[in-house]
Amino acid sequence: MNSSFILHPSMVLFAAAFLLPLLRGSARSVLVLLAPVVAMILLWLLPEGRLWNVAWLDYQLAPLVVDKLSRLFATIFILMVFAGGLFALRQQSRLEIPAALLYAGSAVGVVLAGDLVTVFVFWEIMAIGSTLVIWSANTRQSWSASLRYAMIHLAGGVILFAGVTGHLLATGDASFTPMQPDSFAHWLILIGFLINAGAPPLSAWLPDAYPEASWSGTVFLSAFTTKTAVYVMLRGFPGTELLIWVGLFMVFYGIVYALLENDMRRILAYSIVNQVGFMVVGIGIGTELSLNGTAAHAFTHIIYKALLLMSAGAVLSATGRRKCSELGGLFHSMPITTICGTIGALAISSFPLTSGFISKSMISQAAADGHLQLVWMLLAAASAGVFLHAGIKFPWFVFFQKDSGLRPPEAPASMRWAMILFAFLCIALGVWPEPLYALLPYPVDYVPYTGAHVVTQLQLLLFSGLAFFVMLGYLKRTPTITLDFDWLWRVALATATRQATAYWKFIGAKVSCVVVAKSVVIESAINRHQQPDGPLVRASPTRSMAMWVMVMLLAYLILYFFIK
Amino acid sequence: MNTPASREHWLDEPKNVRLLWRSFIIILVLTVLAEFFVHLHPAFAIEGWPGFHAAYGFLACALMIVVAKGLGLLIKRPDTFYAKDDADE
Numbered sequence: 001m002n003s004s005f006i007l008h009p010s011m012v013l014f015a016a017a018f019l020l021p022l023l024r025g026s027a028r029s030v031l032v033l034l035a036p037v038v039a040m041i042l043l044w045l046l047p048e049g050r051l052w053n054v055a056w057l058d059y060q061l062a063p064l065v066v067d068k069l070s071r072l073f074a075t076i077f078i079l080m081v082f083a084g085g086l087f088a089l090r091q092q093s094r095l096e097i098p099a100a101l102l103y104a105g106s107a108v109g110v111v112l113a114g115d116l117v118t119v120f121v122f123w124e125i126m127a128i129g130s131t132l133v134i135w136s137a138n139t140r141q142s143w144s145a146s147l148r149y150a151m152i153h154l155a156g157g158v159i160l161f162a163g164v165t166g167h168l169l170a171t172g173d174a175s176f177t178p179m180q181p182d183s184f185a186h187w188l189i190l191i192g193f194l195i196n197a198g199a200p201p202l203s204a205w206l207p208d209a210y211p212e213a214s215w216s217g218t219v220f221l222s223a224f225t226t227k228t229a230v231y232v233m234l235r236g237f238p239g240t241e242l243l244i245w246v247g248l249f250m251v252f253y254g255i256v257y258a259l260l261e262n263d264m265r266r267i268l269a270y271s272i273v274n275q276v277g278f279m280v281v282g283i284g285i286g287t288e289l290s291l292n293g294t295a296a297h298a299f300t301h302i303i304y305k306a307l308l309l310m311s312a313g314a315v316l317s318a319t320g321r322r323k324c325s326e327l328g329g330l331f332h333s334m335p336i337t338t339i340c341g342t343i344g345a346l347a348i349s350s351f352p353l354t355s356g357f358i359s360k361s362m363i364s365q366a367a368a369d370g371h372l373q374l375v376w377m378l379l380a381a382a383s384a385g386v387f388l389h390a391g392i393k394f395p396w397f398v399f400f401q402k403d404s405g406l407r408p409p410e411a412p413a414s415m416r417w418a419m420i421l422f423a424f425l426c427i428a429l430g431v432w433p434e435p436l437y438a439l440l441p442y443p444v445d446y447v448p449y450t451g452a453h454v455v456t457q458l459q460l461l462l463f464s465g466l467a468f469f470v471m472l473g474y475l476k477r478t479p480t481i482t483l484d485f486d487w488l489w490r491v492a493l494a495t496a497t498r499q500a501t502a503y504w505k506f507i508g509a510k511v512s513c514v515v516v517a518k519s520v521v522i523e524s525a526i527n528r529h530q531q532p533d534g535p536l537v538r539a540s541p542t543r544s545m546a547m548w549v550m551v552m553l554l555a556y557l558i559l560y561f562f563i564k
Numbered sequence: 565m566n567t568p569a570s571r572e573h574w575l576d577e578p579k580n581v582r583l584l585w586r587s588f589i590i591i592l593v594l595t596v597l598a599e600f601f602v603h604l605h606p607a608f609a610i611e612g613w614p615g616f617h618a619a620y621g622f623l624a625c626a627l628m629i630v631v632a633k634g635l636g637l638l639i640k641r642p643d644t645f646y647a648k649d650d651a652d653e
Contacts, residue, residue, distance in 0.1 A: 141647075252628075259632040260640065323643075332573055368607035376608065380617070381624035388625050403576075451602030458595045459617035466592060467625035474629050481646070483639040490646060 006051050008064050009039040013105030017098045029089050032097055036082035043074050050114055059174040065114030069441040073111040073231045076299045077104055080223040087310050087418035088216035096136040100220040103129030107224035111231050115174040116164045127153040130225055137214040149209035152202055160192025179236050190237055197229035198273045199246050204486035206273055211265035215313035218265055222272055222309050223302045230279045230298050239286025244375060247284055250277030251382040258389035260482040262323050264312050264398050271390040275301050282363040285370060288442040293362025295440050300355035300429055304347035307422040311341030314415050315398060318408035325477040329403030334410050338399040340419035347426040349391030349461055355429035358448040384464040392468045397477060
């Protein structure tokens, strides 16, 4: 076995995570940028195939397996670490980047895992890393949000672990191969995956927790958890029809909530659920075209969503404000951030010549090819809705609309270059999609730029834009939030627990009253009997003993008489 | 950057905003007309209707805004809704 030569790319990121707290100044910056470069080189030097084999109990584990799909996801994750690290160089928190490296390293570990046990182990490290990233914002809200976040993800981890255990017992094989939701164990695995994807009914963890991270933390968070979930479903449950409907729900849930939202980063967080919904639909359709489309969309999505959150993070770090109702007119003094944010907004809306166009259209085309008219119609409506809630709403309310009078300085160089890099990639992939298509798991026989695709997409998007401006009055920002599923555990369950505790205390008080009263009676009874002249202690004279013996004999006689 | 002069951006001029609106409407018309010059290959019959994508995009968005608005009436709360809870803890 030549596996001893091979280094796992995650190990580089983990090593950097533990080394980083020891460094200061430029050495630290160099390590932040160098670690992903080394990891990327290692990843691309790996040959395809099952590279590590480990025997564990009765199972053969494969912690390092490379094929086209896993290499694609590992590539975009490592690229994200580089750009996110560059963006976060000025972050004051000394915990955030190491936590992000731990988080990203475990996400790379999941996508390079060839067995379910390794998937689970990295899955849990990912939950820890991401909780630490939220935590490092060091605010009261981020602390409570990180606890709620950890609670959901640990619960998801338990469900996944139960499923994996059931799968191991039933099959005796740990390898991670396509499954069907045909047994209880497989359902549990699918549910565990869906929780991390932001699927209903636990979807609210995402818009609850991500926007509470620091200006740079949210950029890291947007990339890994949900896309790892997309990856494992792509590999584990392709063609599961239920996922089409789950995905469509996520798509529209994301749009409607984002339309109502006032916090700029919560808008983008809902939009993550929306975009992951498209990918989940693609997994549900399950043809080669749709699976390719899902993989490509995950790749392009990580770039433009990180770009959007970088522009929001730049605004937050410059102004300290996060509500659309308090922002506006920032294009005056932050032109580069405005341009980069707008490019991200065009890419998420799948405008021709941007990366979103060459990936999302594959999923719609797969629905059309499969004659799924309803699915296709809903996806087209959703594409229009993406432009509405993320493509125009986000840049309009943050950078344009009425002038808020704020004139913050343009973002510093490290943040600017990270945004410019990703803005460049959004355009480059849109203009020249072939390199990405070459990385996809199946051969690509799809031409994005046909006259019909471009014209119909432009009609759909531009008329959505018209709808936005015509109905702008309905979209006026108010300082409000919209109740989501997290109401269930933040209010309903919390209240129920408080009520139950109060009730329990009440019952307890009643019980203890009774117990105290009774115990006084019992105690005095014991005392009475145990006193020097009490019935159990005093010495019994012979005559009373004789009398008791006589009573017993009499009782025996009577019993004997009756039983006879 | 923080000088009052930076307020004078060409986008601040109402005249230019009107110009943008006019160009936008011209582009909208052009995208619908362009349909007649490209070879559409509709996968479904409904896709073949002239201007289908334009009308569908507009109506779908209008519907989503109305639904969001309606939902907002029911479950919108001041953004201190949870913050107050946090303070109680």
